[in-house]
Each structure stands twice: as C-alpha cells, then as structure tokens.
Amino acid sequence: MRIMTWNVNSVKVRAERLAGVLERHEPDVLCLQELKTPELPAEMLADLKDRGYHAAVHGQKTYNGVAILSKAEPQDVLVGFEGIGFDADGGDDPHARLIGAVVYGVRIYSGYFPNGGEVGSEKFVYKLAWMRRLRELLDARHSADEPLIVAGDVNVAPFDGDVAKPDRWNESTHCVPEAREGLQHVEAFGLADVFYQKHQEGGVYSWWDYRQLAFPKGDGLRIDIIYATKDLAATCSDARVDRDERKGKQPSDHAPVIADFDWPAS
DNA sequence: ATGGCTATCCCTGATAGA
Numbered sequence: 387m388r389i390m391t392w393n394v395n396s397v398k399v400r401a402e403r404l405a406g407v408l409e410r411h412e413p414d415v416l417c418l419q420e421l422k423t424p425e426l427p428a429e430m431l432a433d434l435k436d437r438g439y440h441a442a443v444h445g446q447k448t449y450n451g452v453a454i455l456s457k458a459e460p461q462d463v464l465v466g467f468e469g470i471g472f473d474a475d476g477g478d479d480p481h482a483r484l485i486g487a488v489v490y491g492v493r494i495y496s497g498y499f500p501n502g503g504e505v506g507s508e509k510f511v512y513k514l515a516w517m518r519r520l521r522e523l524l525d526a527r528h529s530a531d532e533p534l535i536v537a538g539d540v541n542v543a544p545f546d547g548d549v550a551k552p553d554r555w556n557e558s559t560h561c562v563p564e565a566r567e568g569l570q571h572v573e574a575f576g577l578a579d580v581f582y583q584k585h586q587e588g589g590v591y592s593w594w595d596y597r598q599l600a601f602p603k604g605d606g607l608r609i610d611i612i613y614a615t616k617d618l619a620a621t622c623s624d625a626r627v628d629r630d631e632r633k634g635k636q637p638s639d640h641a642p643v644i645a646d647f648d649w650p651a652s
Numbered sequence: 653a654t655g656g657c658t659a660t661c662c663c664t665g666a667t668a669g670a
Contacts, residue, residue: 422659448661449668501669597656629654630654639658
C-alpha cells in the first residue's frame with residue numbers, strides 16, 4: 387500500500403498538478419489538505435473516477451478542507467469530530483480539518499492541524515486544544531493495536547533537524563516546546579512518524595514559504611507527516627518527500643510525502 | 653533555473669497562511 391499526504395493549498399488551482407502527482411506516484415491513498423472549497427469540482431471528480439479514484443471530502447469555503455482519495459472505496463467515513471464533539475458544548479470543530487475513512491482495512495485520517503498564528507494568541511490556544519482533542523478522539527474511537535494512519539499537515543516541526551534555519555523558526559508557532567509537546571501527545575497514542583523512522587538525520591523538508599526565496603535558499607520545515615500505529619509502521623519499506631513538486635509554475639507551498647507499506651492494497 | 657508570496661472573497665483591500 388502506498389499512501390501519500392499533500393497540502394495542496396487550493397485544490398482548484400492545483401488541478402493539473404494533482405493529476406500529475408497521481409500519475410507520477412500512483413498512490414493507493416492520497417490525503418489532501420487545504421482544499422479551500424466546499425466540494426471538489428465536478429470535472430475533477432470525473433477525472434478522478436477515470437483514474438480509478440474515489441473521494442471522501444470534508445470541505446469548507448475559502449479555508450481549510452480535507453479529503454481522502456483512494457483506489458478502493460472509502461468505508462465508514464468520519465467527518466470532523468462527529469460523535470465525540472469538539473468544544474465543551476459538544477459542538478464540532480468550526481473548521482473542516484479532519485476526515486477519516488477505512489481503506490484496505492486501515493483506518494486513515496487526513497488532518498490539517500491549525501497553524502496557530504502567533505505564539506500565545508487565541509489561534510495558538512486553538513492549535514493546542516485541537517491536538518489535545520485529536521488525541522481524545524483517537525482514545526475514544528481506536529486502539530493502538532489496530533492498523534491506523536494519521537497523515538497530514540501537522541503544522542509542527544517535531545525536531546530541530548526538521549528546521550533548516552532554526553534561528554529563524556525556533557520561536558515560531560511550529561517549533562516552540564508547547565507545540566512540539568502537543569504533537570508528541572498525539573504521537574503518544576501509539577503512533578510512529580514513518581519518515582522519521584527512515585531518515586533520523588533530518589535535513590529533509592516538506593514546506594517552504596512562498597516569500598523571500600525560501601525554496602531556492604533551502605529555508606524549509608518538515609511539517610507534513612505520516613503517522614502509523616507501531617505494527618503497521620514496522621511494515622513501512624520506504625518514505626520520502628517529492629521535493630520536485632515544489633518546483634516550477636504555481637506550486638503548492640507544500641511538497642507531497644509518500645510512504646510505502648508492506649500491506650496489501652486489495 | 654528550484655526564483656523575488658499566494659489564494660480567497662463581502663474582490664482593487666483584507667485576511668490567512670507558517
């Protein structure tokens with residue numbers, strides 16, 4: 387089974403690049419974030435169908451929006467924090483940041499973790515609360531013994547080695563200890579960062595700011611992650627970043643992350 | 653060239669991103 391995650395930063399603008407990514411990598415599952423639209427366009431859905439992909443979508447106008455594309459039909463689709471609620475009143479997350487589905491017998495979540503704005507801001511409080519709530523969702527719905535994947539833009543660079551220019555970023559909402567601890571708490575459900583398993587030396591990134599020539603200057607962060615429960619993670623044969631996807635005309639600011647598992651996609 | 657932000661909408665300015 388090949389699974390990918392990619393923050394497309396507007397799925398409409400990235401329609402041609404999406405087709406290219408599917409052709410180049412032929413993933414069994416592709417988790418998308420930042421659709422920035424309530425639904426996938428009809429012509430995109432038709433194209434996906436022609437390519438043999440189903441889509442489970444939790445979209446939103448302008449902001450956020452997540453999806454799971456899969457060669458097998460997604461089963462038991464879960465949208466947002468449905469069933470357990472997000473806030474104290476039991477209401478759901480006002481942002482479309484999470485969708486889950488079972489594919490090939492694996493429970494898969496595509497997540498777009500909150501950015502967090504400035505450290506200490508209301509958005510930062512929401513970011514930390516969101517990660518805590520995600521852990522509670524995993525505890526409520528799942529066991530670390532089952533095959534499960536959480537993939538997406540986690541908006542946290544877990545380690546110093548995931549930051550090209552630490553002096554520029556260490557005080558940011560992606561790197562401060564509170565943010566890293568929040569992500570570690572999600573991981574402590576029983577997940578393994580499958581890219582990190584293969585590349586603990588660091589120095590590989592998945593996001594580069596559009597501004598200030600960040601990409602050609604190599605000023606990147608690794609904030610797009612594929613987590614798997616331990617037994618499933620142990621079957622991961624390869625994990626990589628498609629850095630080339632960040633090049634050329636009208637790229638997303640994120641590159642796709644790919645992981646291969648010795649797990650039957652049938 | 654890997655290139656000087658980008659995408660969206662209440663669209664010519666504000667908001668959000670990370």
